[in-house]
Amino acid sequence: xxxLVAMSGGVDSSVAAGLLVEQGHEVVGATLKLWGGIADSGCxxxxxxxxxxxxxxxxxxxxxVFNYSEEFERHVVGPxxxxxxxxxxxxxxxxxxxxxxxxxxxERARRLGFDFVATGHHARVLTRDAETCLxxxxxxxxxxxxxxxxxxxxxxxxxxxxxxxxNKSAVRAHAERLGLRTWDKPDxxxxxxxxxxxxxxxxxxQRIELTPAxxxxxxxxxxxxxxxxxxxxxxxxxxxVLPDRDGAKRYVARVDLAAHTVEVGRLADxxxxxxxxxxxxxxxxxxxxxxxxxxFAQWSxxxxxxxxxxxxxxxxxxxxDTPARPVAPxxxxxxxxxxxxxxxxxxxxxxxx
Numbered sequence: 001x002x003x004l005v006a007m008s009g010g011v012d013s014s015v016a017a018g019l020l021v022e023q024g025h026e027v028v029g030a031t032l033k034l035w036g037g038i039a040d041s042g043c044x045x046x047x048x049x050x051x052x053x054x055x056x057x058x059x060x061x062x063x064x065v066f067n068y069s070e071e072f073e074r075h076v077v078g079p080x081x082x083x084x085x086x087x088x089x090x091x092x093x094x095x096x097x098x099x100x101x102x103x104x105x106x107e108r109a110r111r112l113g114f115d116f117v118a119t120g121h122h123a124r125v126l127t128r129d130a131e132t133c134l135x136x137x138x139x140x141x142x143x144x145x146x147x148x149x150x151x152x153x154x155x156x157x158x159x160x161x162x163x164x165x166x167n168k169s170a171v172r173a174h175a176e177r178l179g180l181r182t183w184d185k186p187d188x189x190x191x192x193x194x195x196x197x198x199x200x201x202x203x204x205x206q207r208i209e210l211t212p213a214x215x216x217x218x219x220x221x222x223x224x225x226x227x228x229x230x231x232x233x234x235x236x237x238x239x240x241v242l243p244d245r246d247g248a249k250r251y252v253a254r255v256d257l258a259a260h261t262v263e264v265g266r267l268a269d270x271x272x273x274x275x276x277x278x279x280x281x282x283x284x285x286x287x288x289x290x291x292x293x294x295x296f297a298q299w300s301x302x303x304x305x306x307x308x309x310x311x312x313x314x315x316x317x318x319x320x321d322t323p324a325r326p327v328a329p330x331x332x333x334x335x336x337x338x339x340x341x342x343x344x345x346x347x348x349x350x351x352x353x
Contacts, residue, residue, distance in 0.1 A: 002026045003160060004114040006101060007055065007063070009048030011182040012120030014055045015171045016162040018178045020118060021059050028114075029056040029063040032100065034072040035193040055180050066108065068100050075099035077193055084231040085208045087255045088330030091147075092191055093301075098150050106158060116160045123148055124164035125156050128343065131286055132156045136342040139167035146298050149334035149347035150283045201232055211257050215241065218253050218265035230255055233262045235328035253326055271323035275299070275308075275333060277348040279316040284346040295335040295345060299327050305341060316348070 005017040007029040020027045031052040049065060056063035076095045083090035101119065109117045122137035123145040132153050137143045151159070163171050175183035194203045204210060213230035214223050225242050227233055233240070233252050241250045241264050253270040254263040264270075275297075282289070291312035296305040297320075308318035318333070327333070331350045337343040 001115045002113065003028070003116045003118050004105070004109045004112070005029050005118045006105060006120075007031050007052040008120065008188075009045075009051035009055075009182065009185075010120065010188065011172055011175050011180070011185050012122070012163055013052070014120070014180045014182045015166075015175050015178070016118050016120040016160075017055065017061065018059055018174065018180065019162040020160070021061060027059070027061045029059075029061055030105070031063070031065050032105065033065055033067045033069055034096070034100065035069060035077075051182050051185070055182060058179055058181075066105070068104055071104060072096070072100060072193075080191075081204065081207045083330045084204055085257075087231070087257045089234045089328035090330040091301075091332050092193070094147050094150065094332050097147055102148075102151060102155050102159075106155060109158075116158055118160035118162055120163055121148060121161055122164060122168075123161050125159055125161055128340075134285055134344040135164075136336075136344075137161075137164045142168050144301075145342075145344050146301050146332075146334050149285075149332065149344050151285060151344075152283065153286055156285065201229060204229075204231060211260060213255075213257070213260045213262050215262050215264055217244075217250070218263045219269050224250075224264070227262060230257055230260065230262055236325045251325060267325070270326055272326050273320050273323045275318050275320070275327050276351045277316045277318065277333060278351045279312075279348075281349040282316060282346065283348070285344050289335070289346045294338045296338060296341045297333055297335055299331050299333045299350065305336060307338070308335075310335065 003020050003025045005027055007013045007017060017027055017029055031049050053063050076092050080090055080092045106117055121144045122139050122142040124135040124137060126133055126135050134145055134148055134151055134156055136145045172183050194200055210229035210231050212228050215225040217224050233255050235252050238249050238251045243249055248266050250264045251270045252262060253265050294309050297308040297318055298305045306324060307321040310318050327350050329350050329352045332347055333350055334347045335345045337345050
C-alpha cells in the first residue's frame with residue numbers, strides 16, 4: 001500500500017512511519033508548515049521540521065513539507081482569537097485536525113494517489129459489525145481519541161494509526177531500536193502557535209483588546225476581586241480565583257464580557273447537570289446518534305468520562321447523570337458508546353446555556 005505519513009517531528013509519528021516501513025508499505029513522509037509566526041513548542045518549529053526530515057533519511061523514505069500556513073491562520077488561529085474575543089475557549093488542536101490534517105491533507109493524499117494517510121495519534125481504527133470505528137488507544141494515559149472525535153466513517157476508512165496498540169514506553173523503545181533521533185524527545189504540551197515563554201495573554205493582547213472585569217461571587221453577589229483580561233478566564237477553572245473566606249475553593253462559572261463580569265463560586269454553587277451543544281456542529285462517526293440514548297461524554301483532552309443522555313428533539317444538549325464542574329463554551333464534547341465506552345460515536349461544540 002502507498003501511505004502518506006504526517007510527521008510532526010515527534011517520536012509518535014516517527015515510529016508510525018517506521019512501523020509502516022517495516023511492514024513493507026510504500027511510505028512517504030509529510031510535515032505540515034502551519035504557523036508563519038514564531039513558535040517554540042508543539043509541532044510548528046523549524047527544529048521539528050528538521051527532526052522529521054532526519055527521521056525520514058534514517059528510514060530511507062521521501063519527505064516533503066506542505067505549506068498550509070494561510071489555511072491554518074484562517075481555520076485555526078483566527079477562530080481561536082475570535083472565540084476568546086466572544087468569551088469562548090475553543091480547542092485549536094481539534095480544529096487543526098478537522099480542517100487541516102484530516103481535510104486538506106486527506107484531499108492532497110487522494111490527489112497524489114495514496115491509499116492511506118497515517119498519523120502518530122494514540123488511538124485505533126477498528127471494524128465492528130462491518131463498520132469502521134474510532135477506538136481509544138491501548139495507552140489510556142496517552143489516548144487521543146478525543147481530539148479525533150469529529151472524524152467520519154469515510155475519513156476513518158482512509159486512516160492508519162500504527163501506534164494505537166502500543167503504550168508510550170514501547171513507542172520510545174521502538175524508536176531507539178530504529179536509531180531515530182526523536183526517541184527521547186519530550187511530548188509537546190502547549191498550543192503550537194503560542195510561545196511557551198510568553199503565553200496566551202501576550203498572544204491575544206497583540207490581536208484583540210482584552211477586557212478588564214470584576215470577579216463576582218455567584219451566591220452573595222459580592223465583588224471579590226478583578227482581572228485585567230476576562231478573555232483569559234476559562235469557565236470551570238479555579239487557578240487565579242481567590243478562595244472563599246473559610247478557604248473553600250472558588251471556580252469560574254460564567255464569563256460575561258459585555259457586563260465586564262466573571263461569575264465565580266464554590267463548587268456546590270457552580271455545578272451543572274446539563275451541557276448545551278451547537279446542533280450545527282454535531283457530527284456522528286457512524287451516523288447513528290439517537291435522541292434519548294445514553295452515552296459517555298468527555299469534554300477535555302484528558303478529562304474523565306461522564307454518563308449522559310443525549311437530547312436532539314428539543315434544544316440540542318446532554319443531561320449528566322452526576323453534576324459536574326461547568327464546561328467552557330467553545331470546547332468540544334465527544335460522545336462514546338455507552339455499552340462499549342472505548343468507541344467514539346460523535347462530537348459537538350459546547351454553547352452557552
